[in-house]
Amino acid sequence: MSDEAVTSVGQVRRRPRLIATDLDGTLLRDDKSLSARTVAALAAAAEAGIQVCFVTGRPARWMDVVSAHVHGHGLAICANGASVVDLRRGETVEIHPLPDDDALAVVGSLRALAPGVSFAVERTGGIHYEPQYPPFHLDPAATVAPVEKLLSRESGHTDQPVLKLLAHHTDLAPDEFLGLARTGADPRGEFTRSSPSALLEISALGVSKASTLARWCAARGITPAEVIAFGDMPNDLGMLTWAGTSYAMANAHPDVLTATTARTASNDEDGVAAVIERLLEDTP
Known part of the structure; x- marks a missing residue:
């Protein structure tokens, strides 16, 4: 153009x-x-x-x-x-911030809706992700662990609020994944996407x-x-x-x-x- x-x-x-x-x-x-x-x-x-x-x-x-x-x-x-x-x-x-309990509810619902999904947690101090999640080479200090641990008191990062939850799927088409989440996932979050891959970005409700x-x-x-x-x-x-x-x-x-x-x-x-x-x- x-x-x-x-x-x-x-x-x-x-x-x-x-x-x-x-x-x-x-x-x-x-x-x-x-x-x-x-x-x-x-x-x-x-x-x-x-x-x-x-x-x-x-x-x-x-x-x-x-x-x-x-x-x-x-x-x-x-x-x-x-x-x-x-x-x-x-x-x-x-x-x-996205409350930890709301993030965990979204995680549980997405695991049921889209088996094979993997998660990352974006906190104010950096990103942390599951072993299956595509690695972030820009964040070498990330903690790699199951998302339930990343959102728990044992994470060591509870002083850093969660800004958004990220959910990645290797098999679903990007818009298909977004539509599935918006219609079937726990509604305690705002679901969107900006990546060319099937990567959802979940913020606090209303954010x-x-x-x-x-x-x-x-x-x-x-x-x-x-x-x-x-x-x-x-x-x-x-x-x-x-x-x-x-x-x-x-x-x-x-x-x-x-x-x-x-x-x-x-x-x-x-x-x-x-x-x-x-x-x-x-x-x-």
Whole structure:
């Protein structure tokens, strides 16, 4: 999709107060880099007085990809809404944890629904996972043990709240796994996905990118109509439908393409930057 195609659908008629953007598959290129064009566009938005909020499934410790480019804002909503981080100070300012008992209830129901499922537990201090779970090479200090132990008092990590539970299946299709969980798993969690594999991300009930972003905006008098959002995967859907203007990346999941009001170029073609550039050219 060319930059010309970006301007043909869903033009913004007035300058927003906030840009909310996903990272992987949206702002970042496939190699996980932030292009020079995108860095310049973020800086121009900040200079124009538009706040930029990074809204991601990533934990705070994986925000180094953008932490050098936060300019005057520095807000990141991480772990699908479970934590809010001030990137300028490197501080977590808000947490919405998944209670251990609720996580255990979800585990039990998913084991019954999808035999062969394996789990990981994302805590504020790092990730820990079962022996069958795909290993995280970025987290060499992870504890490897059955999830029931990882969620117990004997885990040694009870001082670190659970941000989300991760469930992986080697045989089910990604959307099939998500649909199965949403219709049949214990309802004490929010189920979504952002990975190309059958990997579910489970947050506390009522916690999502959308809920945390909406609450943060409301506290500052920012209305949905004053927000432009960008995303590509099912975990972005709530945020995209809440925002007054929403852009799906050209590489987005079909459900995201259906739900959004506008389109932009792919992440590898700097689709977010293209919209910001045109926005700053076309609005006072």
